[in-house]
Amino acid sequence: MASCDSCGSKDSCPSASAGGSCGSSTPESLIAPLHEKSSVKKVIGVCSGKGGVGKSFVTSVLAARLARDGYRVAILDADVTGPSIPKAFGLKGQLKGDESGILPMISHSGIQIVSVNLVMENEEAPVVWRGPVISGVVKQFWSDVIWENIDVMLIDMPPGTGDVPLTVFQSIPLDGIFLVSTPQDLVSMIVNKARNMALLMQVKVLGFIENMSYTVCKHCGEKTPLFGEEGKVGKAANELGVPLLDKLPLDPDITALVDEGHIEKVPSELLCGAVEYVEKLLEADENK
Numbered sequence: 001m002a003s004c005d006s007c008g009s010k011d012s013c014p015s016a017s018a019g020g021s022c023g024s025s026t027p028e029s030l031i032a033p034l035h036e037k038s039s040v041k042k043v044i045g046v047c048s049g050k051g052g053v054g055k056s057f058v059t060s061v062l063a064a065r066l067a068r069d070g071y072r073v074a075i076l077d078a079d080v081t082g083p084s085i086p087k088a089f090g091l092k093g094q095l096k097g098d099e100s101g102i103l104p105m106i107s108h109s110g111i112q113i114v115s116v117n118l119v120m121e122n123e124e125a126p127v128v129w130r131g132p133v134i135s136g137v138v139k140q141f142w143s144d145v146i147w148e149n150i151d152v153m154l155i156d157m158p159p160g161t162g163d164v165p166l167t168v169f170q171s172i173p174l175d176g177i178f179l180v181s182t183p184q185d186l187v188s189m190i191v192n193k194a195r196n197m198a199l200l201m202q203v204k205v206l207g208f209i210e211n212m213s214y215t216v217c218k219h220c221g222e223k224t225p226l227f228g229e230e231g232k233v234g235k236a237a238n239e240l241g242v243p244l245l246d247k248l249p250l251d252p253d254i255t256a257l258v259d260e261g262h263i264e265k266v267p268s269e270l271l272c273g274a275v276e277y278v279e280k281l282l283e284a285d286e287n288k
Contacts, residue, residue, distance in 0.1 A: 032139050032171040035101050038147040040074070042281055044154055044206065045168060045177040047198070049190030051082070051159040054211035054248070055180045058271070059156040060088040060263045062178075065275045066152060067109040068268070071282065074104065074153040076141050077115035078164055080134045081127045085156055086117045090261025095119055101146040109264045112150065114141045131163035138164055139171050151282055161197045169201035175281065176206035178245070178274060181236075183210055183227045191236050208237045209274060213247040226250060245273030 034040060046062070048055040059075060067073045077085040086092070089107045095118045096103050104112035116137060117123045127134070147153065155172065158164045168174070177198055181191050191208075198205050210233040214223045237244040248270060257265055 030170045031173055032143045035143060035146050037101065038145070038150075040147050040150040040153050041285060042152040042175045042278070043173060044152060044278065045157050045174050045203070046154055046180060047157045047165065047177045047194050048159045048180045049161075049192075049194040053159075053180050053182045055079075055159065056084045056088065056156050057258060057263075058178070058180050058209055058211060058248070058274075059154050060085060060258070061266050061271050062274055062278070063111050063154050064109065064264045064266055065268070065271055066278060067107075067111050067264070069275070069279065071151040071279075072110070072112075072149055074112040074147050074150045075114070076138075076145075076153060076155045077113070077117075078138045078141070078155050078168055079158040080116045080129070080137055080164065082158065083115045083117040083127075085113060085115050086123070087261060088258050088263040089113060091118065092123070093118065094121070097146075102140075102144050104145055104147065107264065111264075112147060114145050135163050135167035138167055142172050152278055161193055165197065166201075169198070169203050174203050176204040178206055178209055179242075180209045180211055181233050182212045183225070183233050191233075192240075195240055195242075205240070205242050207243045207245040207274065207277060208233055209245055209271070210234075210247045212250045214249050216249055216251070223249075243273075243277075245277060246271050 046055055046059040056077075056079065063073045063075050075085055077083050079085075086105075089111070091105050091107065091113060093105070095105060095114065102114070104114045105118050107113060116127060120127075129137075155168060155174075157168060157177075179191055179194055195205055212226055213233075214225050216223055234244045254266060254270075257263060
């Protein structure tokens with residue numbers, strides 16, 4: 001980076017803080033290079049303002065649905081300290097590679113997956129790493145893994161607005177993000193934090209997904225909202241000018257599929273809105 005002679009300080013120079021140099025109208029790109037043998041058409045982050053809202057579940061279901069529709073899908077598990085993607089797909093063991101790069105693990109339906117739990121010898125060992133180390137691992141997953149002919153990569157982001165989301169927003173060329181939330185009273189404040197971070201980093205919010213929205217009675221089919229009044233996430237979405245794409249139930253049968261590592265067997269009616277949105281993005285890219 002060039003010195004900021006005209007303003008006297010890198011710390012106070014807006015160009016320098018954005019990654020460029022004083023007097024430069026265009027900030028220096030921080031995007032990490034993709035592996036020379038990789039090919040990825042679209043990259044979409046799956047984010048949440050807080051933990052425990054089912055972000056990894058949404059990532060896994062969306063990947064399974066897209067793969068079922070014939071697309072080549074990848075998941076980069078960026079939730080390094082709380083990785084749950086491998087368990088949902090029933091994957092165990094360690095990633096392999098050679099001098100060319102790291103090879104992702106392949107699920108039953110052909111989804112290419114990389115996660116820290118597929119690197120460590122003991123999947124139950126805690127990841128006690130500092131932020132810069134975790135961020136470096138995420139960048140390695142992008143740059144050192146050979147992602148073969150991917151139509152869409154989904155990045156399972158850690159919750160919040162800390163080091164790793166910042167690294168992903170700065171280092172990986174995202175085409176947009178989905179925001180996952182539950183219909184609770186705090187949703188507007190929490191969602192706004194994640195959404196405002198995306199806007200600050202000039203990343204497009206593609207849509208909202210409301211998880212744990214309701215339960216369905218197995219006897220009569222009646223839907224019961226889990227958090228009282230309906231429409232809280234929809235209201236937040238309208239205020240932000242972003243579509244609410246899907247409402248997902250809390251279903252013990254689906255939860256059992258996740259626990260058993262059979263996420264690829266989820267019902268086809270889940271996440272229809274998000275699936276349609278992604279497929280339209282891919283079709284528009286092909287028609288250019």
